[in-house]
Amino acid sequence: MQNADNDNIEVAGEGAAPKKPLSPAAQRALKEAEERRLNETQATMPTEFGGRGGADPARFGDWEINGRAIDF
Template identity: 70%
Template sequence: MSEKKDLPPAAIRALKEAEERRKKAEAEAKAMPKELGGRDGPDPARYGDWEKKGIAIDF
């Protein structure tokens, strides 16, 4: 906590706002329903893996 004392007030305020946004995003993610029948592993839109068991898929 002593690290934050060395920061200017604007930086402390920005860190507090970022923490609030992070908590809000986590709460929204928990509120989302779980996907049924979705892919296992990494998100294909993020990692560019558009196939499943060798068959190309499209959304």
């Protein structure tokens, strides 16, 4: 599988073993884990009060505001 995180292309071989059937407990655990992941991603971060505003300097390398070098 190719995605944004890597450039590897996974190809399932023809001689790949067939998947084993999962027990009901395993299926239930996978479903619960998927629900937890969805709830985790839906949680929003609280708004920051008194933040610096603008682009995140750690991501964009912008360590200057109005001509003054800043640090956190």
